[in-house]
Amino acid sequence: MQKQETLTKNQKIILDLIEKSDQPLKAYSILFDVKKKGINAPLQVYRALKKLVKIGKIHKIESRNAFIACKNSKCQIAKATVFSICESCEDVTEIHDHKLSEHLRDFKDNKGMKYSKYNLEFFGICKKCV
Amino acid sequence: MQKQETLTKNQKIILDLIEKSDQPLKAYSILFDVKKKGINAPLQVYRALKKLVKIGKIHKIESRNAFIACKNSKCQIAKATVFSICESCEDVTEIHDHKLSEHLRDFKDNKGMKYSKYNLEFFGICKKCV
DNA sequence: AACGCTGTGTAATAATATAACATATTTAAG
DNA sequence: CTTAAATATGTTATATTATTACACAGCGTT
Ligand SMILES: [Zn+2]
Ligand SMILES: [Zn+2]
Ligand SMILES: [Zn+2]
Ligand SMILES: [Zn+2]
Numbered sequence: 001m002q003k004q005e006t007l008t009k010n011q012k013i014i015l016d017l018i019e020k021s022d023q024p025l026k027a028y029s030i031l032f033d034v035k036k037k038g039i040n041a042p043l044q045v046y047r048a049l050k051k052l053v054k055i056g057k058i059h060k061i062e063s064r065n066a067f068i069a070c071k072n073s074k075c076q077i078a079k080a081t082v083f084s085i086c087e088s089c090e091d092v093t094e095i096h097d098h099k100l101s102e103h104l105r106d107f108k109d110n111k112g113m114k115y116s117k118y119n120l121e122f123f124g125i126c127k128k129c130v
Numbered sequence: 131m132q133k134q135e136t137l138t139k140n141q142k143i144i145l146d147l148i149e150k151s152d153q154p155l156k157a158y159s160i161l162f163d164v165k166k167k168g169i170n171a172p173l174q175v176y177r178a179l180k181k182l183v184k185i186g187k188i189h190k191i192e193s194r195n196a197f198i199a200c201k202n203s204k205c206q207i208a209k210a211t212v213f214s215i216c217e218s219c220e221d222v223t224e225i226h227d228h229k230l231s232e233h234l235r236d237f238k239d240n241k242g243m244k245y246s247k248y249n250l251e252f253f254g255i256c257k258k259c260v
Numbered sequence: 261a262a263c264g265c266t267g268t269g270t271a272a273t274a275a276t277a278t279a280a281c282a283t284a285t286t287t288a289a290g
Numbered sequence: 291c292t293t294a295a296a297t298a299t300g301t302t303a304t305a306t307t308a309t310t311a312c313a314c315a316g317c318g319t320t
Binding site: 062063084086087093095097100103104107109111112113114115116117118119120121122123124125126127 | 192193214216217223225227230233234237239241242243244245246247248249250251252253254255256257
């Protein structure tokens with residue numbers, strides 16, 4: 001069983017917002033949306049985001065500087081993420097592919113470095129946009 | 131045979147600088163370094179970077195907002211990049227692993243999306259930093 | 261010559277993210 | 291219970307990363 005993290009008020013507000021969106025949200029768009037809930041400054045948003053990323057509730061889409069909720073209830077994959085990104089409509093989907101995960105998890109380079117984490121972003125054109 | 135791109139003066143200056151560094155450089159650090167060569171504004175740097183990325187001479191390390199030269203003379207892998215990043219010393223190495231590349235190139239998700247590009251970043255602690 | 265394309269130079273500004281400081285709250289130890 | 295450490299908050303200011311807008315130059319095509 002995972003340790004159940006207790007979220008603070010700000011963290012809950014921001015996680016809530018991100019979970020309600022099926023697409024990644026940007027920090028300043030989050031800030032705009034939570035101003036009515038008393039969160040006034042960028043730093044309050046960034047601090048909550050940092051924590052939520054750390055505990056695996058959300059992931060950062062690095063190439064887009066945006067944050068998306070993790071739909072995987074186990075949340076053990078916070079450090080092993082794969083995304084599919086449509087370069088036309090910017091639709092982002094988290095990919096959970098067992099075989100691919102295994103390959104990535106087991107990957108060893110020729111320098112003997114041990115990897116604790118990876119992030120893979122696939123880019124293309126989604127079915128809708130073809 | 132690849133089409134040989136002719137680089138402009140600004141592009142050459144900036145590629146030169148990046149190629150001389152074995153580690154990723156940030157845009158504003160590049161700007162600082164090339165001011166003595168008459169490049170004065172961020173936009174001049176970003177425009178050159180954009181072109182150099184496009185033709186595969188350099189890659190952007192998305193999680194670091196930094197740019198590294200591609201050592202692969204063929205430059206056909208501009209759209210299929212794998213990096214190893216040390217979270218302690220920030221050392222970055224481009225990985226060329228045939229088997230891994232094959233797996234990634236052949237990956238199909240269950241949504242029938244065709245991928246034209248991917249970027250994978252592995253994180254860990256390098257041998258020096260252990 | 262007229263056009264499209266790519267690149268340049270400059271100024272201004274937008275977008276993303278962190279530093280620094282004072283204070284509050286929660287947790288864990290003694 | 292008291293104390294100390296760890297975590298979170300609120301606020302202001304600032305740093306860092308990246309783009310918009312505009313005027314113009316060079317080059318190859320028609
Ligand atoms: Zn996830
Ligand atoms: Zn799409
Ligand atoms: Zn490369
Ligand atoms: Zn290292």
